[in-house]
Amino acid sequence: MLKRITTYCLLFFAITLCTSCFEILEEINLKTDGSGTMLVTFNLSKSKTKLASIMLLDSVNGHKVPSKDDISIALKDAEDHLKKIPGISNIKKTIDYENYIFTIACDFDKVSNLDAVFKDLIQRHNKREKTNFNSTNFSFNQSTNTFARKFSYDDAIKKSFYRLKGDDRKVFEDASYTSIYRFDNLVESATNLNAKIAPNKKAVFLKIDAMSLILGEKSVANTVQLTK
Amino acid sequence: MKKVLLFTTLCFATLVVSAQDLITKIPKDASIVASIKGKNITDLVSTSEFENSKMGKMMMEKLSMKTDGVVTNFETLGINLSENFYYFMQIKDGVDTHSFLIPLKDKRGFFSLLSESEKERVEYEDDLAYLVDKYDNTITMWNNNTMLITSTDKEDSYDDYYGYNDYYDDYSVVEDAVEEAKTIYPVMDFYETTYNFGTIKEGDIVEHTFNFTNTGNSPLIISDAKASCGCTVPSFSMEEIASGATGSISVKFDSSHKSGSQNKTVTITANTENGVEKLYIKGYVSEDGIAEAVIEDIEVEEIEETVIESTEYAQDSYYNDDYYTKREAERKARDAKREAERKELFVDIIANAKTTLKADYVNGSILKNPSYLKSIGSGKDEATLWVSDFMGIYKNMFSSILGSGYYGDSPYDIFNAGALYDGMTLTSKLNFEEDKASLKASYTMNNEMAKYNRQMYNGKMNKNFFKYFNEDEIEGYFSFNMSTEGMLEAYPKMVETMFDGVEKEHLDDLVPIGTRLFSLILDEEAIAKIVRGDMLLVMTGLETKEVEYTTYEYDENYVSTEVVKTKEETVPNFLFMVTSEEKEIFERLMRIGIKEGGVFFENGIYNVDVPDAPFMLSMVFKDDVLVIGNSAKEIMAINNGTIKGNVSGKHKKIISNNSSSLYVNGKKSVRDIPSDVLPREIESKLNYFVDNVEDAYLTVGKMKGNTMEAEMIINKPEDKGHKNSLAYFFNMINALID
Secondary structure (H helix, E strand, O other): OHHHHHHHHHHHHHHHOOOOOOEEEEEEEEOOOOOEEEEEEEEOHHHHHHHHHHHOOOEEOOEEOOOHHHHHHHHHHHHHHHHOOOOEEEEEEEEEOOOOEEEEEEEEOOHHHHHHHHHHHHHHHHHHHOOOOOOOOEEEEOOOOEEEEOOOOOHHHHHHHHHOOHHHHHHHOOOEEEEEEEEOOOEEEEOOOOOEEOOOOOEEEEEEEHHHHHOOOOOOOEEEEEOO | OHHHHHHHHHHHHOOOOOOOOHHHHOEOOOOEEEEEOHHHHHHHOOHHHHHHOHHHHHHHHHHHHHOOOOOOOHHHHOEOOOOOEEEEEEEEOOEEEEEEEEEEOOHHHHHOOOOHHHHHHOEEEOOEEEEEEOOOOEEEEEOOOEEEEEEEOOOOOOOOOOOOHHHOOOOHHHHHHHHHHHOOOOOEEEOOOEEEEEEEEOOOEEEEEEEEEEOOOOOEOEEEEEEOOOOEEEEOOOOOEOOOOEEEEEEEEEOOOOOEEEEEEEEEEEOOOOOEEEEEEEEEEEOOOOOOOOOOOOOOOOOOOOOOOOOOOOOHHHOOOOHHHHHHHHHHHHHHHHHHHHHHHHHHHHHHHHHHHHOOOOOOEHHHOHHHHHHHOOOOOOEEEEEOOHHHHHHHHHHHHHOOOOOOOOHHHOOOOHHHHOOOEEEEEEEEOOOEEEEEEEEEOOHHHHHHHHHHOOOOOOHHHHHHOEHHHOOEEEEEEOOHHHHHHHHHHHHHHHHOOOOHHHHHHHHHHHHHHHHHHOOHHHHHHHOOOEEEEEEEEEEEEEEEEEEEEEOOOOOEEEEEEEEEEEEEEEEEEEEOOOHHHHHHHHHHHHHHOOEEEEOOEEEEEOOOOOOEEEEEEEOOEEEEEOOHHHHHHHHHOOOOOEOOHHHHHHHHHEEEEEEEOHHHHHHHOOHHHOOHHHHOOHHHHHHHOOOEEEEEEOOEOOEEEEEEEEEOOOOOOOOOHHHHHHHHHHHHHO
16 A cells, blocks of 8 residues: 555656756767777766656556666676677776766777677667668778768667657657767867867867757767878 | 447447337346447537537548548438447356447448448348458447447467468358358257157046257247147246257147047247247047057158268378378368367357347346346436456456466366455446536445455544645645554455365365464554554645756866756655554654664654655654655644644545545646646647646545445536536547647
8 A cells, every 4th residue: 555655656756857858978088099988978867856756666657667776787788798899998887876877988999999889789780670770880090080970860760769659758858969079189170060179179079969869850970080 | 349449439429218229139147238328428419519529520530531431420320329339248158258239320321331342241131231250250240220249259279370371361261150150040859759649548648748959059949839739738948948958848638538540739939940840649549548550650750960070080091101291181180170160159159149139038138137227227327337247257357367277277266256256246337417527436245245345444534634734735635544453354354255165275274274373463453553544645736946966067178077056846745644543653763763864853853864765754743643744844834733724524525434535636736737747749738728627536435335436526617618527528638639
């Protein structure tokens, strides 16, 4: 009985609270020799009250709510996966359930090492779902000094988004994706029109709201030309 | 299934007990009966009003498109919306049959909904027409004024074995079944049709019994038997003789005033193919009883034996060592068997549909079922639902889901559930009144179950609860009124009853030992002092609080720094009240909490930091009530006595007189919920909803006799131009579609 009452309370909480919003931050610091560091941050802090309520429930809107253990295991899996990739070292992760911020960071020898992280996963996904995502995400051409973030939009994203119920879609309305690439060399140009180049010419900043990304209106693809 | 959907859609728009109400077509033994009263509904919202509503227009557009413009309004659908619609479920030999009865005005309307290929498959017989859908074991049968859709939940191995494609669009099974169904009659197979009594003396009375077996494929009903002479008296039973069962007809012959050769005929009227069957008795009556003539040979009727080809070994003659040949033969045999089973099923489906449509029931219709009549009566409800014999339905459900379990065939082998659940019926009535819509459900249980329920739900509601909240400000409440003491006493007894007489694993001996130990160890009264069993949860309103969150700021060179910002969040407040006489235990627990950390005593109230919860809990023990809430402000006000309770008699009654209630102050909560959290589709219509939502409540009453009643009421707002509660629903839906 008490459990049911708590469930009602929490559900009411979850409904009345503001829409959940989250940020994803992708930061890469690239050195002249092609090595560097990468930091990926999932920040759900803005919706922490809602998340804390949801986390106490078993399921919301028919979706199972992951437990803290589930999240920790998923992050651990990601960490283990990274450890297996040659050229990736110094893997660090942080888990903060107080503010709901999760990060994972690593050093890489070559930009192509980063690709290896997702290559397997993307190729498998393409085969299974007949999608056409590029399996190389990052590249760095040392001879021309160009750094590229690749991304090919696939209609599958839109389709799976529209398959979600209205309430579930709202999750993405206030979400954003930010990438910051920092370089030792100076930036000459960046191809993505939404990208901003820092006044010191050493960083490229790109912030896109999740909806534009999902609907294919904007892309994270960017080619940055560095001085030689 | 498509048709079932169509039916449901139509019901929406629909529907007077008239001379030929379809209810007579529902058998007396139906387990579930649901009805929708066409006229009651069309009186509230007329067909044309519905057709002109947005929902009606949308529906008509779809129907029109589907039928290439044949159906443009309800009139052309051919459905008689002023008659009653029914659904019923029957369970026979573990198979559920679901039937829908739809009154027709003009069968052509419905016919036009069929596709060309479906039209070709329609079978005609006398004034009946029907269509069998083999994929979902559904038959649609109609005559001039009624349409029947029956669907059987027969599980078969058809789909999960071998190729579905082999049979795709092959309706030969159905066609065969249709042919066979036309020949579906009971057959009176007599051991002899003629009895020769030899030579008797005038005045003797001879009696003979003719035995027979019903070798046909449907139940036999004898309606009459007459003899060619008053001297011969046949006697028979009117009871139904099942297919395969035996019966008898005895014939008494009085030879008074008779002499010489006698030939008497007995004519039986029954539901066999010919409708009449004949029996003969003959013999010789002499003054002295001595035979004068040689009696004719007894007629021997030869029965032609049907040779059934054994499909199982049909391929044996071709058998060779080739493994595949053998497998192929096995597969064919299985297919043939499956085919035969399916044919049998369709024959049954067609025969049952005919029985229903003709209302050809030996035991009469549901109107002869006292339980149904008592529960449903002739109320003016727009829709009713009656479920009888829960046990039967449960049992059937369990055996089909679980199959044979560890303990045997079904859980009912280990539980004596019947002691508690036998004789349980559910009645539900939907009413659209002028100012409110109500849905009532009442459970009637057997004496045993009622006894325990009375014990559990005889709790009292604490009047002090009403001091701590203001009715006008709340979003809603949930009350629960149980007797902890009664429950702790009744529960072990219920378990004992469940296992009473269950010999398996000596459960009937072991269980009582366990339950008595339970009762011995627990001091029901003492526990009831801690938690009496009455509780009330009130959503007291929304409060805006400032909440911190982390985000990032970037300098001009895009170096990020973590910053903490604040935002406003609307948090719903709640109060949870429980009656308890053990203030001491509570305070002791709190003192431990303070020592251990996590509990803070401040201004006379206890604040508890609940791990993982998005809020802090505040508590206070006031009089005999433990009040818990998430707003320290409210709890403090309760403690200081500065809160002004304001609860009307209406709500006091709802909370106190029911074992459970749920109230939603729709008016207030629609206004309070921040608009950005609502689904986008509703956001723009918020004003309409704020203006047009009243309130709703759900109550579960206390036990009255053996009945427990639950009721849901949705109130219609005043002065908003809604004609009645049904029109109100339609208007709300219209607003949503817009």
